[in-house]
Amino acid sequence: MASRRSCRTACAALAATLALGGVLGACAPITRIHGYVPSEADLAQVQPGVDDMFSVEEKLGRPSASGLLRESDWYYVQSTVSTLAFNPPRVVDRTVLAVSFDENGVVESVNRYGIEDGRIINLTTRVTQTGGRQMGVLEQLFGNILNIDPAQLTGQAQQP
Secondary structure, eight states: OHHHHHHHHHHHHHHHHHHHHHHHHHTSOEEEEEEOOOOHHHHTTOOTTTOBHHHHHHHHOOOSEEOSSSTTEEEEEEEEEEEOTTSOOEEEEEEEEEEEEOTTSBEEEEEEEEGGGSOOOOSOOOOOOOSSOOOOHHHHHHHHHTTOOHHHHHTOOOOO
């Protein structure tokens, strides 16, 4: 009888420990790293005024982004995103490495920027602003009733 009771107690203690570990583990943030920024050792191989686009590609790889109008700038971007429980993801660190080229494709400068150097810009807004005043649903419905031609309702065509 005593061994049965101690077995139940041990099983209950084990279940409580596992449940507590699961609850505490669920509160730990999940951290993900997106993108790629070359290491300092790889970056030391790139020399402004000497290297060109081809040698930078060999040493650092292709960038994750380039200049919009012309490919005179290459951008290597790495973001660290943390998610805690059901909260939305939050960017906790971002590094941008900007490699600028002149008109001949030779490296002009290499600059590193952190999250403290920039500001947050929403790149994917899905809202298009309309000009003027926005009408509600009822205004649109009742406004269209006055635009109906009575001849359309009776099926008679108007003669010019």
